[in-house]
């Protein structure tokens with residue numbers, strides 16, 4: 001498999017963390033989707049990374065689809081329960097973590113791609129509210145459990161760890177560590193894992 005991505009993207013990081021946890025071999029190719037010469041659309045009509053080229057040459061898109069599939073490839077470090085409510089709960093954690101990221105990414109794009117006079121303060125505030133409420137919801141759901149889904153490490157932790165790591169990288173002014181010490185505790189524990197250590201955003 002060949003993963004196309006960037007070193008900054010939290011969605012790409014989620015897939016890289018899962019590949020590492022599952023001990024799956026892959027090639028990693030860097031692609032700057034914002035460069036005028038990008039050819040990412042040939043692989044993914046949505047023009048996004050991550051994009052995963054499978055062994056038969058077909059392309060899988062969207063990190064959530066990828067990690068769900070990758071978890072089925074080997075029993076090493078199962079990240080999702082096979083079915084039922086527990087599986088849905090973990091997918092819900094992932095949707096929340098990715099949703100908070102989506103809102104953060106929209107703020108960053110608004111601030112970096114548009115000249116200041118064209119930026120919408122209302123739009124930015126709307127997205128930042130999602131970030132604030134999303135982080136609060138993660139913190140409430142985590143409580144004093146060791147991991148998002150209880151006592152076992154799962155895809156929920158991968159998704160939340162990648163989201164928190166990205167906010168630390170791109171939005172150092174958001175003090176989620178101070179507001180939600182339990183998220184900081186989880187983040188710091190995850191940061192010790194080789195899969196996270198080797199994929200710190202840059």
Ligand code: GSF
Nearest residue numbers: 009010011033047048049050062063064
């Ligand atoms: C999001 C991927 C994404 O937005 C997923 O794979 O989980 N739901 C998708 N990727 C961004 C890079 S980033 O912000 O991490 C991307 O490729 N954006 C290019 C564009 O044209 O939107």
